[in-house]
Amino acid sequence: MKICIIGAGASGMMAALAASERKTNIVTVFERQQRAGKKLSVTGNGRCNLTNTNASVTYYHGQSPEFAAFALSSFGPEEVRAYFKKLGLLTTEEYGGRVYPLSNSANSVLDVLRLRAVSCEIDIKTSCEAEIITKTAEGFKVTAGAETETFDRVIVACGGPAGRKAGGTESGIKLLKSLGHSCTALYPSLVQIRTDPVYPRALKGIKADCRISLFSCSEKRAETEGELLFTDSGVSGPAVFDISRQVSVGSGDDLYLMLDFLKDSSAEEVTEMIRQRIELMPELPCSDLLTGTVHNRLGRMVLKYSAIAQEKKISELSSSDVKKIAYSIKNFILKVAGTESFDNAQVTAGGIRTSEFDTETMESRIVPGLYACGEVLDIDGDCGGFNLQWAWASGRLAGLSASAGK
Numbered sequence: 001m002k003i004c005i006i007g008a009g010a011s012g013m014m015a016a017l018a019a020s021e022r023k024t025n026i027v028t029v030f031e032r033q034q035r036a037g038k039k040l041s042v043t044g045n046g047r048c049n050l051t052n053t054n055a056s057v058t059y060y061h062g063q064s065p066e067f068a069a070f071a072l073s074s075f076g077p078e079e080v081r082a083y084f085k086k087l088g089l090l091t092t093e094e095y096g097g098r099v100y101p102l103s104n105s106a107n108s109v110l111d112v113l114r115l116r117a118v119s120c121e122i123d124i125k126t127s128c129e130a131e132i133i134t135k136t137a138e139g140f141k142v143t144a145g146a147e148t149e150t151f152d153r154v155i156v157a158c159g160g161p162a163g164r165k166a167g168g169t170e171s172g173i174k175l176l177k178s179l180g181h182s183c184t185a186l187y188p189s190l191v192q193i194r195t196d197p198v199y200p201r202a203l204k205g206i207k208a209d210c211r212i213s214l215f216s217c218s219e220k221r222a223e224t225e226g227e228l229l230f231t232d233s234g235v236s237g238p239a240v241f242d243i244s245r246q247v248s249v250g251s252g253d254d255l256y257l258m259l260d261f262l263k264d265s266s267a268e269e270v271t272e273m274i275r276q277r278i279e280l281m282p283e284l285p286c287s288d289l290l291t292g293t294v295h296n297r298l299g300r301m302v303l304k305y306s307a308i309a310q311e312k313k314i315s316e317l318s319s320s321d322v323k324k325i326a327y328s329i330k331n332f333i334l335k336v337a338g339t340e341s342f343d344n345a346q347v348t349a350g351g352i353r354t355s356e357f358d359t360e361t362m363e364s365r366i367v368p369g370l371y372a373c374g375e376v377l378d379i380d381g382d383c384g385g386f387n388l389q390w391a392w393a394s395g396r397l398a399g400l401s402a403s404a405g406k
């Protein structure tokens with residue numbers, strides 16, 4: 001059987017390797033970029049967080065996240081680690097179940113996939129963008145550049161528009177639409193949140209371990225805890241990525257973030273802490289009131305936010321000033337302006353409707369013999385290795401199913 005895979009990213013490489021397990025198959029991969037797996041090599045800040053030991057459908061989103069359940073249970077994180085180990089890639093588990101290559105290099109993940117592809121005689125045609133897929137009586141015709149080839153099965157593994165610098169594109173969505181499929185709205189996810197820049201800009205580069213709540217008017221939309229990084233235009237970091245999807249999808253609503261910089265202490269405890277300091281060192285200027293409690297620059301910004309003069313002596317603070325400062329530390333508000341674009345997003349929320357595919361085979365319900373996997377479909381995961389886990393699981397399922405022709 002001649003099987004064509006469009007896209008040599010994570011899901012496409014995995015689909016190709018699965019399809020080549022049946023020795024009689026001839027497997028061809030078209031890749032529009034100059035080399036295979038370009039996005040893979042920049043994942044996880046160059047370290048590639050390739051899966052998460054907690055992966056289950058609860059970490060995924062889309063109109064029907066349960067679509068992902070079959071693939072994820074067939075080729076879960078344990079199977080993924082065992083698979084890569086067989087290819088020679090050792091992995092290590094870190095905080096929150098995040099799994100990385102022991103080499104700490106994303107290129108190691110790509111290398112073992114490429115080496116295996118060579119040993120399986122998979123033909124990867126790079127700088128070759130598939131532009132047209134036509135269904136014929138016998139199978140499919142795929143046109144890439146000046147050439148048109150015929151295939152029995154086609155797997156679309158083109159990803160989505162997120163991470164444009166690493167090759168993110170809507171090309172696969174367009175190809176699937178041309179064959180009768182439909183797409184949900186697309187949003188950037190796992191992306192920086194843009195806010196009123198005044199405070200973030202002044203705190204640029206500072207990290208804080210905090211609780212982040214997302215509100216629309218007084219309704220709490222989401223809450224998360226972890227590392228936040230202040231940037232020129234807003235906030236970034238793993239905890240911010242976690243709630244960026246809700247910001248992206250809810251854009252247009254009146255959203256704001258509430259940051260709690262001392263999440264493990266109550267407002268009363270913070271107030272008491274400030275009172276003790278005033279008692280112990282009354283001569284200190286207010287600019288040093290929070291020295292040692294939070295990052296120095298953040299401490300001074302909290303005072304500015306509370307409209308307290310930095311040069312004032314702390315002994316001159318009234319009890320309502322103290323309460324105000326404690327309140328500001330635990331309820332620091334940033335008005336949301338939106339998210340950064342697909343260019344800087346790690347993943348696309350939304351995609352081709354999963355209801356148009358068979359959850360157990362990844363085969364199209366509209367065009368028999370056509371399969372899709374990875375981010376091109378309306379499934380996206382949380383930050384922490386869940387998106388690559390979906391790419392591996394759905395890619396392997398598509399490759400095996402196309403090969404078996406269930």
Ligand SMILES: Cc1cc2nc3c(=O)[nH]c(=O)nc-3n(C[C@H](O)[C@H](O)[C@H](O)COP(=O)(O)OP(=O)(O)OC[C@H]3O[C@@H](n4cnc5c(N)ncnc54)[C@H](O)[C@@H]3O)c2cc1C
Nearest residue numbers: 007009010011032043044049130159163374375385387388
């Ligand atoms: C900066 C960054 C960091 C990330 N870090 C992590 C991480 O650490 N852990 C994690 O789980 N996820 C991470 N992700 C997300 C993860 O990389 C993606 O979810 C995953 O790569 C999706 O796999 P895919 O195969 O569906 O798509 P992709 O990996 O995007 O692959 C699609 C491939 O198809 C090719 N293509 C597209 N259209 C055509 C066409 N018409 N013809 C031929 N080729 C085509 C593209 O060039 C591309 O190579 C990160 C993403 C980014 C951008």
